Amino acid sequence: MKYSKATNYALHTMVFLMAAGGGKPVGVQPLAERQGVSPTYLSKILTKLVKAGLIESASGANGGYRIRRHQEDISFLDVIHAIEGTASLFECSMEHSAECLIDQEMRRAEEQMEQYLRDKKLVDLAGKMAKAR
Amino acid sequence: MKYSKATNYALHTMVFLMAAGGGKPVGVQPLAERQGVSPTYLSKILTKLVKAGLIESASGANGGYRIRRHQEDISFLDVIHAIEGTASLFECSMEHSAECLIDQEMRRAEEQMEQYLRDKKLVDLAGKMAKAR
DNA sequence: GCGTGATTACTCGGATACAAGATGTCCGAGTTTGAGCGG
DNA sequence: CCGCTCAAACTCGGACATCTTGTATCCGAGTAATCACGC
Numbered sequence: 001m002k003y004s005k006a007t008n009y010a011l012h013t014m015v016f017l018m019a020a021g022g023g024k025p026v027g028v029q030p031l032a033e034r035q036g037v038s039p040t041y042l043s044k045i046l047t048k049l050v051k052a053g054l055i056e057s058a059s060g061a062n063g064g065y066r067i068r069r070h071q072e073d074i075s076f077l078d079v080i081h082a083i084e085g086t087a088s089l090f091e092c093s094m095e096h097s098a099e100c101l102i103d104q105e106m107r108r109a110e111e112q113m114e115q116y117l118r119d120k121k122l123v124d125l126a127g128k129m130a131k132a133r
Numbered sequence: 134m135k136y137s138k139a140t141n142y143a144l145h146t147m148v149f150l151m152a153a154g155g156g157k158p159v160g161v162q163p164l165a166e167r168q169g170v171s172p173t174y175l176s177k178i179l180t181k182l183v184k185a186g187l188i189e190s191a192s193g194a195n196g197g198y199r200i201r202r203h204q205e206d207i208s209f210l211d212v213i214h215a216i217e218g219t220a221s222l223f224e225c226s227m228e229h230s231a232e233c234l235i236d237q238e239m240r241r242a243e244e245q246m247e248q249y250l251r252d253k254k255l256v257d258l259a260g261k262m263a264k265a266r
Numbered sequence: 267g268c269g270t271g272a273t274t275a276c277t278c279g280g281a282t283a284c285a286a287g288a289t290g291t292c293c294g295a296g297t298t299t300g301a302g303c304g305g
Numbered sequence: 306c307c308g309c310t311c312a313a314a315c316t317c318g319g320a321c322a323t324c325t326t327g328t329a330t331c332c333g334a335g336t337a338a339t340c341a342c343g344c
Contacts, residue, residue: 001217005327006155008235028277038329043278059335062275064276086135113243174291205328
């Protein structure tokens with residue numbers, strides 16, 4: 001029960017892409033080098049973000065990744081769901097007669113966390129991160 | 134990023150032990166049979182609950198497990214921490230100069246969920262579960 | 267100068283390898299209860 | 306009736322086996338920009 005490293009990479013990459021702005025795309029190499037991860041692996045992660053519609057990719061020379069326009073209100077939850085999936089953290093999987101009460105409470109607890117992450121926008125950190133790093 | 138089945142087993146067992154009361158201990162067989170899991174595996178899970186001080190074990194014939202007295206205010210979080218550990222769900226693991234802002238936000242989000250689970254007491258469900266099952 | 271082809275710098279996707287953790291089983295050891303047996 | 310012994314019913318702990326998932330690498334394919342070359 002931990003968040004995967006991929007989520008960590010994805011969040012950091014998103015913040016950096018936001019700081020870079022919507023100009024020319026950023027290649028995988030500088031992004032990977034900055035985080036100390038192999039470019040090929042990071043590209044697999046970024047592919048998920050592309051499919052989720054959070055960023056867009058540009059093929060060919062001078063290609064790379066770029067934040068999607070008009071989506072600077074992307075939340076933490078958007079990124080996490082793109083990487084980890086949207087499935088519930090807890091599933092009872094027992095054959096109860098009715099709906100499992102434990103399951104209900106666990107899902108409500110999870111909803112508390114998700115609500116917080118839904119309200120937190122990445123763009124709030126972009127500025128601070130740029131100078132902190 | 135999912136809760137383990139062990140947590141599910143632990144929560145269900147705790148609720149059932151509460152419904153059973155603090156009289157004579159309950160053996161592993163009936164508990165395991167009810168949840169469709171092998172007794173030996175369940176015993177490993179319950180050992181963690183014992184070490185966390187949530188339940189106590191009685192060796193020998195007519196032995197088994199029993200809820201600890203004066204602890205009917207056991208919360209969901211107590212059980213989860215006993216099984217999953219108390220480590221944070223998110224760890225940045227990057228060599229930033231300062232504290233990672235992403236890490237801070239993720240921990241706050243997690244704290245939202247934990248707070249909910251800390252307030253939820255198992256005893257609230259014990260009665261309902263008894264008749265629902 | 268201008269098109270055309272080759273080269274280069276990228277992303278994309280699948281296949282594969284590796285490691286770690288979750289899940290589950292097996293077995294021997296210790297512990298308590300209770301029955302049986304002999305005095 | 307009493308005490309002793311022994312068997313049965315348990316938990317406990319470690320050592321495995323297995324399966325899934327996360328992590329990571331490699332390679333071929335496609336794509337776009339740029340450069341070189343010939344007309």
